[in-house]
Amino acid sequence: MKEKILAGRASAAQGCEPLTVLPSAGSPAQAVLAKLQQRAAADVKLSDGPSLLSGAVYMPAVGEHRSLLDAAHSLFSLTNPLHADVFPSVRQMEAEVVAMTAGLLGGGPGGANPNVCGAMTSGGTESILSAVKASRDFVAARRGITQPEMIIGVSAHAAYWKAAEYFKIKLHVVPVGRDFRLHASSVRRRLNRNTVLVVASAPGFPHGLVDDVKGIAQLAARAGICCHVDACLGGFVLPFVRQLGGRVPPFDFSVRGVTSMSVDTHKFGMAHKGTSVVLYASPQLRARQYTRVTEWSGGLYISPGIAGSRPGALIASAWASLLHLGADGLRSATREIMAARDTLVSGIVTQVPELEVIGEPDMGVVAFRAAAPAAAAAPTRGSAAPPVNVYVLGDWLTERGWHLNALQAPPALHFCFTAMNARAAPALVAALRAGVDALLADPGAAAAAAKSGSAPVYGMSNVSPDRGMVGEFLVAYQDVMLMP
Numbered sequence: 001m002k003e004k005i006l007a008g009r010a011s012a013a014q015g016c017e018p019l020t021v022l023p024s025a026g027s028p029a030q031a032v033l034a035k036l037q038q039r040a041a042a043d044v045k046l047s048d049g050p051s052l053l054s055g056a057v058y059m060p061a062v063g064e065h066r067s068l069l070d071a072a073h074s075l076f077s078l079t080n081p082l083h084a085d086v087f088p089s090v091r092q093m094e095a096e097v098v099a100m101t102a103g104l105l106g107g108g109p110g111g112a113n114p115n116v117c118g119a120m121t122s123g124g125t126e127s128i129l130s131a132v133k134a135s136r137d138f139v140a141a142r143r144g145i146t147q148p149e150m151i152i153g154v155s156a157h158a159a160y161w162k163a164a165e166y167f168k169i170k171l172h173v174v175p176v177g178r179d180f181r182l183h184a185s186s187v188r189r190r191l192n193r194n195t196v197l198v199v200a201s202a203p204g205f206p207h208g209l210v211d212d213v214k215g216i217a218q219l220a221a222r223a224g225i226c227c228h229v230d231a232c233l234g235g236f237v238l239p240f241v242r243q244l245g246g247r248v249p250p251f252d253f254s255v256r257g258v259t260s261m262s263v264d265t266h267k268f269g270m271a272h273k274g275t276s277v278v279l280y281a282s283p284q285l286r287a288r289q290y291t292r293v294t295e296w297s298g299g300l301y302i303s304p305g306i307a308g309s310r311p312g313a314l315i316a317s318a319w320a321s322l323l324h325l326g327a328d329g330l331r332s333a334t335r336e337i338m339a340a341r342d343t344l345v346s347g348i349v350t351q352v353p354e355l356e357v358i359g360e361p362d363m364g365v366v367a368f369r370a371a372a373p374a375a376a377a378a379p380t381r382g383s384a385a386p387p388v389n390v391y392v393l394g395d396w397l398t399e400r401g402w403h404l405n406a407l408q409a410p411p412a413l414h415f416c417f418t419a420m421n422a423r424a425a426p427a428l429v430a431a432l433r434a435g436v437d438a439l440l441a442d443p444g445a446a447a448a449a450a451k452s453g454s455a456p457v458y459g460m461s462n463v464s465p466d467r468g469m470v471g472e473f474l475v476a477y478q479d480v481m482l483m484p
Contacts, residue, residue, distance in 0.1 A: 005480040016042065018484035044403065050424035052402045055365075055416035059270035065324055069272055072313070072320040079312025082303065090312035093319040094120050100322055101263055101277045104239045105231070106253030113253045117286050118279035119304040120265075120315055124232035125159040127262035127278035130305050132163035132197060134280065134288035135226035135260065139196035143224070150197040151190045153182030153211060154409070155204035157230055170194070180207045180359040184215030195225055202231045202238060202251035206407050206414065207358050208365025210234070214250045217257030226259040226285070232276065233416075235263030237363045240327075240334035248362060259285060268333070270325060270419065271318035274311065333419045337364035340417040340425035347429030354388050354436045358410075364417035369410050388436055392446055396435045402428070 016039055027035075044053060046061035059065055079087040081094055098118045102108050107116025121127045136148045149170040152160045156173075164171035174186040187198050198220050200211040213229055220227035229251055231238070242248040252258065261279045265271040280286040293301040325333070341364045348355050348368055356371040370387040394404050394413050404413045415421075415428060439446040 002476050020484050051421040054404050057420050058267045058418045069317045072316045076313040076316040080309050082309050090315045094315045115282050121276045123276045124264045127276040128159040129163050130278045130289045131228045131260040135197040137288040139225050148196040149194045152199040155206050181209050182211040197226045199228050202234045203362050207367040208361040209359045210249045210362045217255045221257030227257050228260045232262050232264040236268035240331045265318040271321040274314045275318040336422045337417045340422040343425035352432045367412050367414035369412040393435050
C-alpha cells in the first residue's frame with residue numbers, strides 16, 4: 001500500500017533530491033534560495049488570474065495586499081508574544097485582532113454581549129481544541145462531571161474527533177436533517193447528565209450550510225452547558241452576507257446560549273496561513289483555556305493556549321490584513337464570492353442536470369452530487385442518463401487543472417469560492433458540463449477511471465463497513481507524506 005502511495009507522491013517532487021543528513025558545511029544564501037525556488041516549482045501555480053483551486057488560498061496571490069502582509073511578517077519576524085515585556089507591539093495587536101473579530105460577531109461595545117473575549121491561535125483546529133478543552137473544564141468543574149461527553153453533527157469538522165481523542169471526551173455524532181443541517185431535535189435526543197458541550201457549524205465545511213444554531217444554543221442554555229459555534233469558514237463572510245441583504249440564520253453571540261466561537265483570520269480574513277481567533281462569552285470561560293504553572297523552578301508560567309512561543313509575525317500579518325481591508329473590503333469580497341456561488345448553483349441547475357446542489361448554500365461553499373437518474377435525463381436523449389460517478393468527475397477535473405474537495409456520505413464534490421477564484425465560476429460550470437459529457441460519452445473509460453486516481457479510494461470509503469481498514473489506509477498515507 002505504501003509503495004503505491006509513494007509512487008504517486010514522487011511525481012510532485014521530480015528533480016528535488018531528498019535531504020536526509022544535515023550538510024556539514026552551510027550553503028550560500030543564493031544557493032539555498034535557488035533550492036527553495038526549485039521546490040516551489042512543484043506546487044500549484046498561483047497568479048493574479050482566477051484560481052482553479054477550491055479554498056486553500058483565500059487572498060490574492062499577487063498585489064498590494066500580499067506585499068503588505070509579507071512586509072508585516074518581515075518587520076515582526078523575530079517577535080514572540082510569550083515575551084510581552086519585550087514585544088508589547090504584538091501583544092497589543094493580538095488583543096486588537098480579537099476585539100475587531102468579536103465586534104463582527106455580537107461582541108464588543110454596543111454588541112449583544114460586550115463581555116466577549118478571546119485569543120489568537122495557529123488555526124481553526126487549535127481554536128476548536130481550545131474551546132473544547134475550556135468548555136469541558138468549565139462545565140465539569142461546575143457540575144462535578146468526571147466522564148464528559150459532547151455532541152456534534154456528522155458534518156462538523158474533523159477537529160472535533162481530534163479534540164475528543166486528546167481530551168478524553170465521549171463523542172456523540174448525530175445525523176443531519178434532510179436539508180443537511182444539524183437540528184436541535186437531533187441534539188436533544190443525545191443530551192444527558194454528562195454532556196458538557198454541543199457544537200453547531202456556521203457553516204459546515206462539507207456543504208456550506210449553517211446549522212440550527214439558535215435551537216441548539218437554547219438547548220445548551222437550558223441544560224447549563226456550553227455551546228460552541230464553529231465559524232472558521234463563515235466568521236468573516238456571514239456578517240457581510242447579512243449586510244448585503246442575504247438570508248443568514250442567527251449564529252453568533254447575539255444568540256442566547258452561544259458560549260464560544262472559532263473564526264479563522266487566515267481564511268476569509270485574508271491573512272497569512274497560521275492564525276485563527278477563538279472567542280468566549282466571558283473571561284471566566286476563557287481562563288479555562290489557559291495553562292498556569294506556579295511551582296516550576298523556571299519561574300511563574302502562564303500561556304493562553306496550547307502553544308508557548310508563538311510567531312508574532314503572523315499576528316502582525318493578521319492585524320495588517322484587517323486594517324488594510326476594513327469592513328468595506330471584506331464586504332466587497334463577500335459580494336463577489338456570493339455572486340460566484342449564485343453562478344455555480346444556477347449553472348448546475350440549468351446546464352448540468354446530471355448533478356444536483358446539496359441544500360441551499362449560505363455562503364460561497366457549493367457542494368454537489370450525482371442527481372437521481374430521472375432528474376438527470378437530458379432533453380436531447382429522451383431517457384434517463386446513468387448516474388455520474390462524482391469521484392471520477394473530480395479526477396477528470398484535476399487532470400485539467402481544477403482542484404475540488406471530495407466528500408463522502410453522500411459521495412459529492414465541493415468548491416469553496418474565495419477572492420482568488422470567484423471569477424472562475426463560469427469556467428467551472430463549463431468544465432462540469434464538459435466533464436459530465438465526457439464520462440457519459442464513454443462509459444467504459446469512466447468505469448476504468450473509477451479504478452484509478454482518488455476515485456477508488458473514496459469509493460471504498462463510502463461502501464466499506466470496515467472503518468478500521470479505511471483508517472489504516474489513512475495511516476499509511478500519512479506515513480508516506482512524512483517521508484523525505
